[in-house]
Amino acid sequence: MDSDDALAIFSALSHPTRLEAFRLLLRHEPEGLATGALVDASGLSQSTFSSHLAVMVKAGLVRSAKQGRQNIQRADVRALTDLMLYLANDCCQGHPELCQPLLAELASCC
Amino acid sequence: MDSDDALAIFSALSHPTRLEAFRLLLRHEPEGLATGALVDASGLSQSTFSSHLAVMVKAGLVRSAKQGRQNIQRADVRALTDLMLYLANDCCQGHPELCQPLLAELASCC
DNA sequence: TCCATTCATCGACTTTATTCGATGGGAAGG
DNA sequence: CCTTCCCATCGAATAAAGTCGATGAATGGA
DSSP: OOOOHHHHHHHHSSSSHHHHHHHHHTTTTOOEEHHHHHHHHHOOOHHHHHHHHHHHHHHHHHHEEHHHHHHHHEOOOHHHHHHHHHHHHHHHHHHGGHHHHHHHHHHHHH | OOHHHHHHHHHHHSHHHHHHHHHHHHHHHTTTEEEEHHHHHHHHOOHHHHHHHHHHHHTEEEEEEEOOOOOEEEEEEHHHHHHHHHHHHHHHHHHHGGGGGHHHHHHHHH
């Protein structure tokens, strides 16, 4: 994970439609959702949502797999993990104690 | 932390100048950096960087404090923590096991 | 008081993102 | 083979972001 990777992920998640779609996919791990279901959930036109989906796939946040005549989309949890580690690294480099609250809350969350 | 808060943070971090500035501030916690030092590091004009800084402050990622005639900027680590928890919550809701790798790596990082 | 420093805001311009309808490719079913 | 369904891509229009120089407010020092 370098700056460009992180930047692509931040950009991908900086739009309401894409953030909601990604969260929806997270909640549907690991089976995923068909593109059509995501389009319906977004309320946008098929072509508009398709371009949003392309942004997320390009950023590595979502993985697409053909299944018959529909495409199944899955959230890439690993990309999310890497993003958090990328930021945590800068944070912990100088002041490890700053990450303790995060660690504690994540432990109780998961 | 709701969707709008998260969206503002993702947008703030989706620009190279802002991402680098925020990482620089993280590495300078807790003393912070003057706006001028951030401008110099960015290589952009003072007015352009000022607008980038305003985006980060508005998103709650950076806190500004006057000190004499310069403004000291500090990264808000809490905002970052909240952002990660916001995403982890969707992830863990259905499948707690997906967060285990993150937790493990964070523990060894910090 | 007068000047230099620091930085936010304004106005104008350029670049990029978002959105949609229309078109077309590929797969399943009749 | 023909039709239907699913979805990516294209082209054009509108909206939003990014960039800069210029201006001005506020502060501290001469």
